[in-house]
Amino acid sequence: MTAAEIGVPHVVQAPVRPRAATRAKRSTRTSQAIRLAPAVLLLCAAVLAFGLGVACSLSVMLEWLTLPVLGALAICSLLLISAIFGETRRLDAPLICLLGACLVGTAILGGLPTYFGVPGLKAIFSHSAVSAPVLLILAVPCACAALYHLLGGTPRADDLSRYPLVLVPVLLTLAAYLAVGLYLVESGVQQLAQPDPVDGSPGWTVFFHEFVNPNLPPYVRRAGLQNQVIGTGLLALLTMLIALPIGVASGVFVAEIGGDRFARLVQVATSALRGMSVFLLALLATTLVKAAVGTPLAPFIDGYWIDVNGNLRLMHGSYLTAALVTALLIVPVVARATEEGCRSLPRGIREGSAALGATTDYTLVHLTLPWAIPNILTAALLGCAEAAGCVATLFFIAGTGETGVGPFNEVTSLAFSVFAAQFSPDKPVRDLNRPYQYAAALALLLIALALTAAALLIKRRYATRYRGA
Amino acid sequence: MMRRLAAWPTVVATCLAMLPLLALGAIILSTLLRSLDAFARPAELFGPDLISPFVRTQGVQYGLQGPVWGSLLVTFVAIALALPGSLAMALVATEMRVPLLSDALSAIVGALAGIPPVIYAFGAIFLVQTFMAPKFAADGVSDIRLKAVLQGRPTFIPTELPQQFPNNSTLLGGVLLGLLIIPLMTPLIDDALHAVPPELKQASLALGAGYWYTLLRISLPWALPGIAAATTLGMLVALGEVVIPYFVIGGALNPIHVTSPLWDVFDRTPPLTSTGASLVGGVGGEEEGIRAQAIAVSYATALLLLAFAIGIMGFEQLLQRRLRARLHP
Secondary structure (H helix, E strand, O other): OOOOOOOOOOOOOOOHHHHHHHHHEEEHHHHHHHHHHHHHHHHHHHHHHHHHHHHHHHHHHHHHHHHHHHHHHHHHHHHHHHHHHHHHHHOHHHHHHHHHHHHHHEEEEEEHHOOOOOOOOOOOOEHHHHHHHHHHHHHHHHHHHHHHHHOOOHHHHHHHOOOHHHHHHHHHHHHHHHHHHHHHHHHHHHHHHHOOOOOOOOHHHHOOOOOEEOOOOOOOOEEOOOOHHHHHHHHHHHHHHHHHHHHHHHHHHHHHHHHHHHHHHHHHHHHHHHHOOOOHHHHHHHHHHHOOOOOOHHHHOOOOOOOOOOOEEEEEOOOHHHHHHHHHHHHHHHHHHHHHHHHOHHHHHHHHHHOOOOOHHHHHHHHHHHHHHHHHHHHHHEEEEEHHHHHHHOOOOOOOOOOOOOOOOOOOOOHHHHHHHHHOHHHHHHHHHHHHHHHHHHHEEEEHHHHHHHHHHHHHHHHHOOOOO | OHHHHHHHHHHHHHHHHHHHHHHHHHHHHHHHHOOHHOHHHHHHHOOEEEEEEOOOOOOOEOOOOOHHHHHHHHHHHHHHHHHHHHHHHHHHHHOOOOOOOOOOOOHHHHHHHHOHHHHHHHHHHHHHHHHHHOEEEEEOOOOOOOOOOOOOOOOOOOOOOOOHHHHHHHHHHHHHHHHHHHHHHHHHHHHHHEEEEEEEEHHHHHHHOHHHHHHHHHHHHHHHHHHHHHHHHOOOHHHHHOOHHHHHHOOOOEOOOOOOOOOOOOOOOOOOOHHHHHHHOOOOOOOOHHHHHHHHHHHHHHHHHHHHHHHHHHHHHHHHHHHHHOOOE
């Protein structure tokens, strides 16, 4: 149905003389330019202020630029306010607030000396400690306001202009992670490139020989991370061997077997294991080790070593103990993933199985569990990464790992060697480990990232596999 | 019922599922039993000063007010940093799509979540060198490059490591814990935003509301229970983390007091976890004699942490119920 059919009168356009039209168009363009120019200026000033804020948080050299940039922000927002007032005869309230904030910020920063103390606080602050946050906090809303007016002040512009509010925190956070990561990589590579202080071999060979007791004569002792790397793998493996059956069983129990009350109880227990501090697990480990002394289980819980004279020496804790305690940290992860996997089994499959006469247990073993395998696998890999990087449970029980790697040897791992390089009560151990602290941390980071990436890939692959189901 | 029990998968799963329950009971019981000595003297345990046997042998005091306040401060700083950070991350990943970044973000967050806490402790050195050291100082201004926060006070290994892991302020510990929990909180907030019924959003958009208005008035209120759950998780992790505070803030090797003014995050207030850990001692700790009381106090800190965790989880349950009741009246 056209406009003529429903009786809308035909609108007759008045004939417009070509020259007048051109003039009108030109004047519109001019007014648009007058309106847009302050917005562009404000946007530029905001970007400049943001850059300066980042620079100020990194160094103290660009301090003198703070006041001019804040002044530019204030002037640009004033220009935009007057341009909008000239066009609409109305004052833009958000921009006036921003102008006020800029002026207040300028006044505060102008009045502060280069270094100042706050009464009561036991610290002295540099001027840049205040100017950086002030600039960052003012730059973002100014950019939003400028974008809004630049995009025409429409509702769509309103939506688009909010992007800096969300993007800036994300970019700053990602930059923080990147900076820490790059710092670690740089320092780690540096340590690996340097020759060993003891025998002069290349630094990276530290991963291929064992740590030798620093209390032995100086020509024998040397730093080594081989047992730490293998130990990290063994710890992750043992932890998974313990955590996987318990976690899967708990998840299956919560989702399928236990009624309302029992399932809830197990669920609360597993989430409490996850929610409570890892420090309790650290204490549990040392309690276990202390309690085992004097019992027949002592060699297995505490770890043992048969010295050159054939005597049995007890250590502080074995891989098995560490794995047992670390498993308590992983069980909730596996349980939760299993539960989700079981619950995601389509109802049709479950009912079809029941209709064909399968028992509940048959359905559980042959349908529900296979369905949940991708979830379980993802959780297992993430659990491995967590076990590999967990220091807290080894806090009181791990050692230098010089007696070899096995379920009943003294536990050690890469993560713990990073910790021991800093805080081992044995000064020689600290001194030997220190030159490879960053290298060990870098190796741990790579292992953790590889495991996590594998978990993510499995998750993504299996997430699309059953899309048609 | 008998026939169901006779089936082995059910029996095996049920038996194994009881293990976490037993382990939890054993942990709580052993912690309780070993901390009894500390609770025998409540006036000392809840006193204001903690002066451990590492500081001096005479006049040892085990007041936990300082560490408790340290835990609260650290958790507060971590959440204050992580909540806006993870919310912004989740918004970019789900609601406010940005080409390239949004797709990469979920993978980045997933990878970051797998990084062990001990790695984040290395961020301390970096942050001190680039951010803190040039900007803050505790004892006067000597040159352009100021000393690290509160340097000049007794530190862990002051002569050996001027640049590495200086015992630092509560603020730095909180910031690193914040970096640790952002990748843990983001997926939960992500899920909560995904779970907002699309018809609500479509109705809002159809009625003429903008995307930002819909986000503020529809999506975020609807996702509030999920955001509360994510915040709870973040708080629990920040409260319970040992390694980062141990590396960055330190433990009971210095006297610990309640800060004055209370919110002084530039002071060094170790939280309960690192205080307790350093009271037990390092590798193979627990020597006999003088340390018995210190170890009992360490178990008491663990018990307090457990109480805090239970309190936070209970409060979250209450909050969830209230929030859900408001959404589904």
